[in-house]
Amino acid sequence: MITVNCPVCGAEGDETDFHYGGQAHVRRPATTDAANVTDEEQRDYLFIRHNPKGLHFERWRCDRGCGKWFHAARDTVSLDFKAYYGITELPPDEIIAQAKGPWADYFKERMKAKK
Template sequence: MLEIKCPVCGVVGEEGDFHGGGQAHITRPATDNPANISDEAQRDYLFMRHNPKGLHFERWRCDRGCGKWFHAARDTVTNEFKAYYSIRELPPVELMKAATGSWAEYFKDKMVTK
């Protein structure tokens, strides 16, 4: 059983108080005309998911608490939560750098240094 902390209301609860919302940072192809979306882009949006061994980024909901969605970075091997961050944000830069495989590919052009 995982112990999770909601970054919105700060509550610490066990896994059953939360609802896992699957992989984070899925972007719907943007277009004015749906016909312009390629089959490949639509396929990737709907079905293609990262499945890393190690650092993973997920959506969670404080289901039996404040009801808000948030993001979490979790290690799929140790189940350790590395960070919680807002549903509106990308992960902390150090975690984007630590990402491997397809996540590293996804984040490589998203790390903006301030």
């Protein structure tokens, strides 16, 4: 059983009060270039998920509380939540620095676009 804190309403509860919403920051290829989406890209977008040992970025919903979605960074080994952040936000800088795999690329691009 893991304990979750909702960053929107501040409620604390275990995972049965919340709903896990899968991997966060998955990019939909059609959003950037709708005319040229390959079958492989679409397959990866729909079905291929990253399953790392360590830091994992995911979406959660405060299911039985305020009903809002939020993001969380969680360690899949210790099950510790490293950070909670809003559904439209990026994680804190120190967490971004630790990101690997598809998330590292995603954050890099988002940070670039921000500047």
